[in-house]
Amino acid sequence: MQLDTVDLAMLTELQQEGRLSVTDLAERVHLSHTPCLRRLRRLEEAGVLRGYAALVDQRAVGLPVNVFVSVTLERQTEAELDRFEAAVRACPEVMECYMMTGSSDFLLRVVAADLDHYEDFLKQTLTRISGIGKIQSSFALKQVVARAALPIQSAKRHFRELDHQ
Numbered sequence: 001m002q003l004d005t006v007d008l009a010m011l012t013e014l015q016q017e018g019r020l021s022v023t024d025l026a027e028r029v030h031l032s033h034t035p036c037l038r039r040l041r042r043l044e045e046a047g048v049l050r051g052y053a054a055l056v057d058q059r060a061v062g063l064p065v066n067v068f069v070s071v072t073l074e075r076q077t078e079a080e081l082d083r084f085e086a087a088v089r090a091c092p093e094v095m096e097c098y099m100m101t102g103s104s105d106f107l108l109r110v111v112a113a114d115l116d117h118y119e120d121f122l123k124q125t126l127t128r129i130s131g132i133g134k135i136q137s138s139f140a141l142k143q144v145v146a147r148a149a150l151p152i153q154s155a156k157r158h159f160r161e162l163d164h165q
Contacts, residue, residue, distance in 0.1 A: 001046040006031065008152050010039060011048070015149035018052050055148055058111055065112040066140040069126070070104035074133040081105070087129040093121050104136070 003011075009029045013020060020028075026036035043049045058064060073080050081099070088094045088108060096109040112118035118137070126135060 001042075001048060003048070003155075007039060007043060007048075008155060010036070010043070011150075012152045014049070015152070062113050063111040065114060065118060066143065067110045067112060067118050068138045068140065069108040069110055070100075070134075070136040070138075071106040071108065071126075071132055072104045072134040073106075073131050075131065076105060080131045084129060084131060091121075091125055093125075104134070 006029055010025060013025055013028050022037050022040060023033055025040070026033050029036065031039070040049070058066075071084070073084060084106065085097070085099075088097045088106075091110075093110050093112060094108050095111055098107045099105065100107050110118065110121065112121060122135070122137070126132070
């Protein structure tokens with residue numbers, strides 16, 4: 001799907017305020033209600049807008065610990081990779097999982113209430129996934145930056161540069 005500057009402006013506004021009404025969104029991006037709604041539905045149908053969510057403070061709900069876990073599999077066959085991916089998708093403590101290049105195969109961000117909670121997750125869940133060769137855990141001391149909004153302004157500049165070529 002080709003995104004234009006109006007689409008990018010809509011995405012920027014929605015990232016800042018996901019509960020924005022279509023009327024307010026249309027006003028902010030200088031469209032009338034109907035074209036704005038049509039564009040919004042197109043962005044949703046194309047999967048550019050994947051959904052809407054509330055951002056919950058993990059400390060406020062008793063999950064202040066972030067653990068970054070590097071996982072190396074014994075074998076990197078398609079079946080082993082798929083099996084591991086399916087297993088971690090089923091773990092609610094795993095907030096993010098990335099397949100990596102380099103010394104490990106996957107990097108996970110796991111949340112926990114405390115060290116005991118993480119130890120239980122490690123022993124009762126992660127180590128029971130077949131095919132894991134190595135697990136290395138690193139505990140975050142402090143979160144310096146956490147963003148949910150993508151840097152759409154950078155994308156806008158990139159689109160303008162492409163338009164002028």
